[in-house]
Amino acid sequence: MYGAIIGDIIGSRFEFDRGNKTKDFKLFTSESDFTDDTVMTVAVAEALMDAGPDADEKTVKGAVIRSMKKWGQKYPYAGYGARFINWVLTDDPEPYGSYGNGSGMRVSSVGWLYGSLERTREVARWTAEVSHNHPEGIKGAESVAAAIFMARTGSSKDEIKAYIEEEFGYDLSRTLDDIRPNYQHVEDCMHTMPEAFECFLESESYEDCIRNVMYIGGDTDTLGAIAGAIAEAKWAVPEEIIAQAKDYLPSDISDVVGSFTQYVK
Numbered sequence: 001m002y003g004a005i006i007g008d009i010i011g012s013r014f015e016f017d018r019g020n021k022t023k024d025f026k027l028f029t030s031e032s033d034f035t036d037d038t039v040m041t042v043a044v045a046e047a048l049m050d051a052g053p054d055a056d057e058k059t060v061k062g063a064v065i066r067s068m069k070k071w072g073q074k075y076p077y078a079g080y081g082a083r084f085i086n087w088v089l090t091d092d093p094e095p096y097g098s099y100g101n102g103s104g105m106r107v108s109s110v111g112w113l114y115g116s117l118e119r120t121r122e123v124a125r126w127t128a129e130v131s132h133n134h135p136e137g138i139k140g141a142e143s144v145a146a147a148i149f150m151a152r153t154g155s156s157k158d159e160i161k162a163y164i165e166e167e168f169g170y171d172l173s174r175t176l177d178d179i180r181p182n183y184q185h186v187e188d189c190m191h192t193m194p195e196a197f198e199c200f201l202e203s204e205s206y207e208d209c210i211r212n213v214m215y216i217g218g219d220t221d222t223l224g225a226i227a228g229a230i231a232e233a234k235w236a237v238p239e240e241i242i243a244q245a246k247d248y249l250p251s252d253i254s255d256v257v258g259s260f261t262q263y264v265k
Ligand SMILES: [Mg+2]
Pocket: 035, 036, 037, 078, 079, 221, 222
């Protein structure tokens, strides 16, 4: 779970095209902070631990809605999209057809919690559908969770790439150098997931993956959360990077991360 959170923290100071698209930068500075990607990742993870491994659709969706509202209201200024914060503040929130990249940035815990790829995709879909029920929003969540499941269960980068292309239709033929010149801050799944996958596919370690994110730019904290979550499943996050990131996290967030780490052991 640190994979997503640390990608968010490191990417935060380069969001909105503030970086200069280089792999050579300091991972953590006084300007780094966690954002909505961390808060919602924690919210979904807590909900799914509460719901249990065999929960049905209604139980999962109810738990995810309650938890995202709770955490969103605890941290209302973490940088949500306008429509999502409205959703958080509504009593009985309804899905709003979103294809924003929020469905993919919050889903990473799903990749760790279930025993099969089919179940992983099913629960990922449910976590998206409560708000991001546009087909592209759902695809974003399912593809990220599937990649994490595959990475942690021993699939190679080539196998993950082939599965994602075939099942979700994302074009993963572009290299980071193809993407980089014209890529800007954009918040939809269609222009976030393929780029996040490519950051992972062209990396050799967790840190290298996060550096790839800043190399192409875009919605860097969300890209960092997504690509970082997949890279963590492949390589784990180095302890010294985790140690630095801990300074940025309030205790309520750290508590959920700690419980989750124990839960998936
Ligand atoms: Mg963010």
